[in-house]
Each structure stands twice: as C-alpha cells, then as structure tokens.
Amino acid sequence: MNVSTMRAVLVQRYGGPEVLVEQTVARPDPGPGDVLVRVHAAGLNPLDLYRRAGYAAIPESLRPTPPTLPFIPGVDLSGTVVAVGDRVTRWAVGDEVFGLVRFPSRDDGGRAYAEYATAPEDDLARKPSRLDHIQAAAAPLVVLTAHQFLTEHTGVGAGDTVLVNGAAGGVGHILVQLAARAGASVVAIASGRHRAFLTELGVERFIDYTSTPVEDWPRDVDYLFDSVGGPRSSRLTAVVRDGGTIMPVFYGDYGTERGITVRTGQVRSHGAQLAEMAELFDAGALRVGVDSVFPLAEAAAAHRRAEAGHIRGKIVLTVDGA
Structure with missing residues (x-):
C-alpha cells in the first residue's frame, strides 16, 4: 500500500x-x-x-x-x-x-x-x-464519562447510595468502580450472568433485572446513573429518594416529581483527566x-x-x- x-x-x-x-x-x-x-x-x-x-x-x-x-x-x-x-x-x-x-x-x-x-x-x-x-x-470515553459525571455533575461521595442501571456495560462498570472508590454504597442493576464480575468491582448489592420485579428494587437512593435509558426509563424514578438526582448517560424520559433532579451532561475529550485515570489503571485500582x-x-x-x-x-x- x-x-x-x-x-x-x-x-x-x-x-x-x-x-x-x-x-x-x-x-x-x-x-x-x-x-x-x-x-x-x-x-x-x-x-x-x-x-x-x-x-x-x-x-x-x-x-x-x-x-x-x-x-x-x-x-x-x-x-x-x-x-x-x-x-x-x-x-x-x-x-x-x-x-x-x-x-x-x-x-x-x-x-x-x-x-x-x-x-x-x-x-x-x-x-x-x-x-x-x-x-x-x-x-477513554467510558472512563471520562464516569469521571466527569461523578465529579463535575453530581459530586458523589462517602455516605451516598448510588444505583447504576446497566452496570456491566461500558460506562456502567467504570461508574461502579469510581463510585465505590469515592466511598459510596453501590447498587448494580444488570443481568444475573454479571453478578460475580460486578461484585469483584465493588458492588455492595446486586439486582438481577431478569428475575427481580421493579417493585422489589431498592428505594431512597441518592443518585441513579442510568446507562440504559430508552422509553422505559420512567419506571426508575421510583427508586430515587425525594430530592435525589438522576443522571442519564443516554436519553430517557424520567419525569420530574418529589423534587428529583434530572441532570444531564456531555462528556468531553480531556487528556489531563485521562492521565489521572491512567494512574489508577497502573496502580491496579481501576479495571x-x-x-x-x-x-x-x-x-x-x-x-x-x-x-x-x-x-x-x-x-x-x-x-x-x-
């Protein structure tokens, strides 16, 4: 050539x-x-x-x-x-x-x-x-999305309860790790086949959406990160506490009620932030x-x-x- x-x-x-x-x-x-x-x-x-x-x-x-x-x-x-x-x-x-x-x-x-x-x-x-x-x-995209959403758009920290929907996917499995690293209690929603994988990444509670009805999902979470979105996203609003925050990774229709904030953000290229995440990879603190x-x-x-x-x-x- x-x-x-x-x-x-x-x-x-x-x-x-x-x-x-x-x-x-x-x-x-x-x-x-x-x-x-x-x-x-x-x-x-x-x-x-x-x-x-x-x-x-x-x-x-x-x-x-x-x-x-x-x-x-x-x-x-x-x-x-x-x-x-x-x-x-x-x-x-x-x-x-x-x-x-x-x-x-x-x-x-x-x-x-x-x-x-x-x-x-x-x-x-x-x-x-x-x-x-x-x-x-x-x-790069999934790490920067998770990092920017957690630090710039929400400020998740110790004592917060974070629920990640689609937790085994690209953005989801990084969100799980960084939220746990920030001191939050992490709940993951994914297929049962991913239970062991997500538990290794720091999940404290695992919800198998294929076998657990929505009515039995946790309530009163501080932050919901939804990496699935789509037309059925409104059903997730019930898991968030009054005054809590929903952060969709993709589009979704969540409605607004009980003082819940739906906060959107746009990931952007950022070599310096990616270099910080590279240090976590090299330290074995991120997978x-x-x-x-x-x-x-x-x-x-x-x-x-x-x-x-x-x-x-x-x-x-x-x-x-x-």
Missing part, C-alpha cells in the same frame, strides 16, 4: 451494520497542534451505532444532527505517535498514547476506525503500562472489561455484536493485530 494511503472503515450511507465498508483512503496529515497516531486498536461505543444509523433510534425532538456523509466512525483509540505538528510540545514520535479524540464533534470526531488518525495533543494521555492497546482503546475483539475489516460484525446487547465492558476493533 502507498504510504500516503491507509485502510479505514467508512459509512457512505446511514443504516445498519452492513453500511460499514473497509476502503483505501488518503492518510491524514497532522495539523500544527495535532499528532498523527498509528492506531493499534479502536473502541466501539453506542455512539458509533447511533451515528452510523443517522440517530434514527433517538426520538426526533432529541435527535442531534447526523454527521455529514461519508465519515469514518470511532472516537476511542490507542496507538503510537508517528508524526507531530509544528506546535506540539507534549508528544514525540514513538510515544504510546490513548484518548477520546475530538469529542464532542458532529463530523470530524476521532475517525478511529482506521490505520491512522490525527488527534489534538491535549486529547491524549500516555497509555497505561499495565494495559495493552486493546484494553487502552476500550477505556476495564473487554467483551469481545474484532479485526477492523469485521467492523460490521462488531456492530452486530453490540446490537445483540448484554455487553460486559467494551467491544474493541484491532487495526494491526494488537
């Missing part, structure tokens, strides 16, 4: 997983404040599925503007710096980095489903030595779960796996057999 080209997965039209097609495209050049990363692995997020489908699954009143076609999906990556822009001071060729790249952004984003991607230098952090590239690619791994050429199969549900942690695409 010509050094000026690369393999990438593109979305040429909105639709199902079948619209993800690997093609040969021009390799990007880094801007003055960017680095060029040789991507070893790219994380798959629900965002990728929504964007691929033109946000068709989201109610029209809440639907963002779809990205301009064609586009390369992916905002999470882990790889090696191969070139730097003129104004870059933090990184050098050969550095191993990971990051949530250009987020939020409607069009550009990370363009991580590719052999190479550019990234603003401040969006990246040094890859934790304890993680391989697959694990590192799984981490990232990987559900399954697919080669870049099988991105459509990876999206079908995501749509099948019951994910434990994250799905990752390998670009070079990392």
Whole structure:
C-alpha cells in the first residue's frame, strides 16, 4: 500500500451494520497542534451505532444532527505517535498514547476506525503500562464519562447510595468502580450472568433485572446513573429518594416529581483527566472489561455484536493485530 494511503472503515450511507465498508483512503496529515497516531486498536461505543444509523433510534425532538456523509466512525483509540505538528510540545514520535479524540464533534470526531488518525495533543494521555492497546482503546470515553459525571455533575461521595442501571456495560462498570472508590454504597442493576464480575468491582448489592420485579428494587437512593435509558426509563424514578438526582448517560424520559433532579451532561475529550485515570489503571485500582475483539475489516460484525446487547465492558476493533 502507498504510504500516503491507509485502510479505514467508512459509512457512505446511514443504516445498519452492513453500511460499514473497509476502503483505501488518503492518510491524514497532522495539523500544527495535532499528532498523527498509528492506531493499534479502536473502541466501539453506542455512539458509533447511533451515528452510523443517522440517530434514527433517538426520538426526533432529541435527535442531534447526523454527521455529514461519508465519515469514518470511532472516537476511542490507542496507538503510537508517528508524526507531530509544528506546535506540539507534549508528544514525540514513538510515544504510546490513548484518548477520546475530538469529542464532542458532529463530523470530524476521532475517525478511529482506521490505520491512522490525527488527534489534538491535549486529547491524549500516555497509555497505561499495565494495559495493552486493546484494553487502552476500550477505556477513554467510558472512563471520562464516569469521571466527569461523578465529579463535575453530581459530586458523589462517602455516605451516598448510588444505583447504576446497566452496570456491566461500558460506562456502567467504570461508574461502579469510581463510585465505590469515592466511598459510596453501590447498587448494580444488570443481568444475573454479571453478578460475580460486578461484585469483584465493588458492588455492595446486586439486582438481577431478569428475575427481580421493579417493585422489589431498592428505594431512597441518592443518585441513579442510568446507562440504559430508552422509553422505559420512567419506571426508575421510583427508586430515587425525594430530592435525589438522576443522571442519564443516554436519553430517557424520567419525569420530574418529589423534587428529583434530572441532570444531564456531555462528556468531553480531556487528556489531563485521562492521565489521572491512567494512574489508577497502573496502580491496579481501576479495571476495564473487554467483551469481545474484532479485526477492523469485521467492523460490521462488531456492530452486530453490540446490537445483540448484554455487553460486559467494551467491544474493541484491532487495526494491526494488537
């Protein structure tokens, strides 16, 4: 292959997983404040599925503007710096980095489903030595979402009771760990198959939604983090105490009653915060779960796996057999 080209997965039209097609495209050049990363692995997020489908699954009143076609999906990556822009001071060729790249952004984003991607230098952090590239690619969006939601939007701390719905998923299993680390008592809602996994991560009470009726779920929790959302989300309001807080990771219809606050937030790229989380990974104080791994050429199969549900942690695409 010509050094000026690369393999990438593109979305040429909105639709199902079948619209993800690997093609040969021009390799990007880094801007003055960017680095060029040789991507070893790219994380798959629900965002990728929504964007691929033109946000068709989201109610029209809440639907963002779809990205301009064609586009390369992916905002999470882990790889090696191969070139730097003129104004870059933090990184050098050969550095191993990971990051949530250009987020939020409607069009550009990370363009991580590719052999190479550019990234603003401040969006990246040094890859934790304890993680391989697959694990590192799984981490950025979910770690930053959990960290920012807990510290910037809610302020969870010792003595609080936190309930995480969808606790075994990407954001959920990180929320569980960081909330427990903050001193909160954590309740997890997930399928029974994930009980042991979540107990290891610090959950004090586990609710198997497949066998425990909503009426028997806990009441009077201080914070509900809902990483599932959707049209049935209103049933969760009953578990929150008067004056408590609901923090949806995705859209949901919770209503407002009993002084409950529904607080929304938008995760953003932040290399410095990600570096803090990298220290926790290297200290063994934080884990990232990987559900399954697919080669870049099988991105459509990876999206079908995501749509099948019951994910434990994250799905990752390998670009070079990392």
